Amino acid sequence: MTATDPVRLVLPAALSAAAGGQRELARTSGPGHTAADLLDGLAADYPRLERRIRDEAGRLRRYVNVYINGEELRSLDGLASSVPPGCEVLVLQSVAGG
Template sequence: MSVEVVLPGVLADLTGGAKHLHVDGGGTLGALLDAVAAEHPRLDRRIRDEAGALRRFVNVYVDGDDVRFTGGLDAAVPDGAVVQVLPSVAGG
């Protein structure tokens, strides 16, 4: 199973500049993030908190669907999916 993880520049800094990660593994978002964490632990700490839950200021989409409404870490991530990770932006 191969999944593409798309990151904005602010998070790509934690992957050596890569904005697109091709990750083998998944099935669920949690399993996919475990695979990402094995290669990029600093990125994982920006996406998940100490308990392993998604941080509330990070939005994650699987093929355009917000995982907050499709199961969170249990959201299905099919083969060939595109997972987009976007930190919330605040201020003005």
């Protein structure tokens, strides 16, 4: 990985419709970029997707889990977690039902 490698954002099928049908998005990142920065940039391009991931206050929705290189965002520094160039960010929705 180099400092210019894009972040690979992976979405489940349930969220891909809000991203124009795409299951993977390439996003730029750099030194000091955080998960909040990544989601802010995502919101500019895909506002419907943003509303499915974060609430009106900018917090992750409770049924959404985000992983940075396999580490759950909430167990790291939350939205202040570093998103290094070349990493994989996986967004998952919790599934409930019976």
